[in-house]
Amino acid sequence: EQVEETYIMVKPDGVQRGLVGEIISRFERKGFKLSGLKLFRCPRELAEEHYKDLQSKPFFPKLIEYITSGPVVCMAWEGVGVVASARKLIGSTNPLQAEPGTIRGDLAVQTGRNVVHGSDSPENGQREIGTSYKTQVLVFQT
Numbered sequence: 001e002q003v004e005e006t007y008i009m010v011k012p013d014g015v016q017r018g019l020v021g022e023i024i025s026r027f028e029r030k031g032f033k034l035s036g037l038k039l040f041r042c043p044r045e046l047a048e049e050h051y052k053d054l055q056s057k058p059f060f061p062k063l064i065e066y067i068t069s070g071p072v073v074c075m076a077w078e079g080v081g082v083v084a085s086a087r088k089l090i091g092s093t094n095p096l097q098a099e100p101g102t103i104r105g106d107l108a109v110q111t112g113r114n115v116v117h118g119s120d121s122p123e124n125g126q127r128e129i130g131t132s133y134k135t136q137v138l139v140f141q142t
């Protein structure tokens with residue numbers, strides 16, 4: 001087991017509903033280390049890059065519209081096994097199928113409003129931190 005990093009993003013609905021503290025708190029209580037954090041409004045090009053694997057899905061345009069609709073909180077979290085563990089803490093993509101006790105299971109109802117993103121592999125963790133977290137965004141208005 002080795003130390004790895006995952007990209008966690010509180011989506012616009014999570015920020016708007018005031019769930020940022022609650023979500024950060026769950027990762028902190030688990031014992032992972034917060035290694036980066038910023039609030040920003042995701043530009044369309046970055047959103048499309050972030051979700052490029054889903055480009056051909058019918059819901060892709062709606063997904064991009066949603067992710068760019070308001071400020072997001074993006075974070076890098078670090079720890080042993082953090083990628084898979086964060087996915088467990090987040091729960092299933094469809095919040096109605098997510099177990100109680102998970103973030104989506106406790107706090108969300110709709111797949112298209114599932115409050116938080118977490119990388120699905122260490123490789124994607126690095127890729128997503130590189131695109132969404134490390135990219136300089138010049139427009140800071142949220």
Ligand code: DAT
Nearest residue numbers: 054059063092093111112114116117118120
């Ligand atoms: P996850 O966010 O659990 O990794 P994913 O990578 O398959 O799920 O999809 C990314 C996001 O796209 C997901 O959080 C919400 C949206 N999405 C996925 N499947 C969807 C569907 N069938 N209808 C509407 N939105 C969907």
Ligand code: MG
Nearest residue numbers: 117118119120
């Ligand atoms: Mg995914």
